[in-house]
Amino acid sequence: MAKYSYRVLDKDGKKKKGEIEANTEDKASEKLKAEGYTVIQVGLQGAMDKDIQISIGGGVKSRDLSVFCKQFVSVLNAGVTIITALDMLAEQMPNKKLQQALKETQAYVEKGGSLAGGFALNPKVFPPILINMVAAGESSGSMEIAFERLSTHFEKDAALRGKIKGALTYPAVVCVVALVVVVIMLLTVIPTFADMFLDMGIKLPFATKALIAASHFLAGIGGVLSLIAVIGAVVGLKLFAKTSTGDQIFSTIAIKAPVFGNLTVQSCSARFARTLSTLMASGIPLLDAIEQVAKMMGNKLFKDGLMDAKTQVSKGVPLSKPLKDMGIFPPMLTQMVKIGEETGNIEDMMEKVADYYDSEVELATGQLTAAMEPLTIVVLAVIVGGIIAAVYGPMISMYNGMDNL
DSSP, rough: EEEEOOOOEOOOOOOEEEEESSSSSHHHHHHHHHOOOOOEEEEEHHHHHHHHHHSSSSSOOHHHHHHHHHHHHHHHHTOOHHHHHHHHHHHHOOOOHHHHHHHHHHHHHTTTTHHHHHHTTTTTTSSSHHHHHHHHHHTTTTTHHHHHHHHHHHHHHHHHHHHHHHHHHHHHHHHHHHHHHHHHHIIIIHHHHHHHHHHHHHHOOHHHHHHHHHHHHHHHHHHHHHHHHHHHHHHHHEEEHHHHHHHHHHHHHHHSTTTTTHHHHHHHHHHHHHHHHHHHHHHHHHHHHEEEEEEEEHHHHHHHHHHHHHHHHHTTTTHHHHHHHHHHHHHHHHHHHHHHHTTTTHHHHHHHHHHHHHHHHHHHHHHHHHHHHHHHHHHHHHHHHHHHHHHHHHHHHHHHHHHHH
C-alpha cells in the first residue's frame, strides 16, 4: 500500500491535512469521504509536496483575479450553478494558488457554506475587497454585478501597477547592465593594462591608480567581501522595512522623493478612490469601506491616516476633513470627496477621481520613461568613458612625451 497526502474539509468547514495509506488514489479518497470529510486534494506524498513547494513562490496577481471575476460572471450569466462554475474555472486557472483556492471554495460551498465564506478560507489569495463585495452581493442578490465591478477594479489596479513597474524597469535594467560592465572591465581589462603600465614604468595619474586599486580589490578577497556586503545590505534593508520604524521611514521617502514622490501620491490616490468607489457602490458601509481601503494601501502614511480618518468619521466628522488634515492627498481629491458628501454621491465622485489619477499616472510614467532613457544612457556613457579615459590617458601622455623628444 502507498502513502497519500491529503487536504480535506471537516464537518465544520475547517481545513485539515495529513497522510493516509491506500492501494490507489481513488481508494484513499473513498476512505476520507467515508470518514465524513470533503476531499480537496489527494496525491502521492512526494508528488503533492513537490506541487506545494512550487506554488509557494508565486502569489495571485490583480490580473489573475480580474480574469477569474470576468470568467466567473460570464459563466453565471450563462445559467451555470456556482459549484459547477467553480469547478470549471479551477481547471482553467494557470495560477496554482488560485486553482487550489477555488477547489477549496467549491468544497466549502458543496457543504452548504456561502461563496464569500469559501473565499475567506484563503485570505492570502482572495483580498478583503473581494470577500466583502461577494458577501454583499449574496445578501442583496446582485452577485453578478459585484463580480463585474470586481473585474473592472482588479483590471484597472493591474494596469496601474503595470505602468509604475514599466517606468521603473528600464532605468533599473540599465543600472544593472552598467554595474556588470564595470565589474567585467575591472576584472578582465584593467589587470592587463595594469601589468603593461608596470612593465613600462609609466607615472600614473590618481584616477588610473584608483581604478587599478579597485581592480585588485575586486579580484582578491575584496570581491567576496563586497558581494557579502551587498547581500547583507539588501537583507538588512528588507528586514528593517518590515519594522514599524523602517516602514514609516521608507513610506515617507516614497512620497517625498523627487519625481517618484509625486508618482507615489498619484498612484495611492487612484487606488484609494477606485477601491472606495467600488466598495460603496456595492453597498458596503462607509466605515467598513474606509477600513478595507486602509488595509489595501501599501504606504504606511496613507494606511495610518485612513485608519485615523475612520475613527473620526465614526464620531460624525465628514470624511473630507480628516483626508484634508492628513496633508498627503492632493487638494483635488479632498475637494471631490467634499462635493460627493454634499451631493450624497461619493462613489460616483470617487470613480471620476480614480479615472483622473489613472490618466495622471499614465502621463507621469510616460514622461518619466522618456526622460530616464537618455539620462541612463548618458550616465552609462560617462562611467564607461571615464574608465576608458583613465586607462588610455597615461598611454597618450607617454606617446606625446616621446614625440617631444
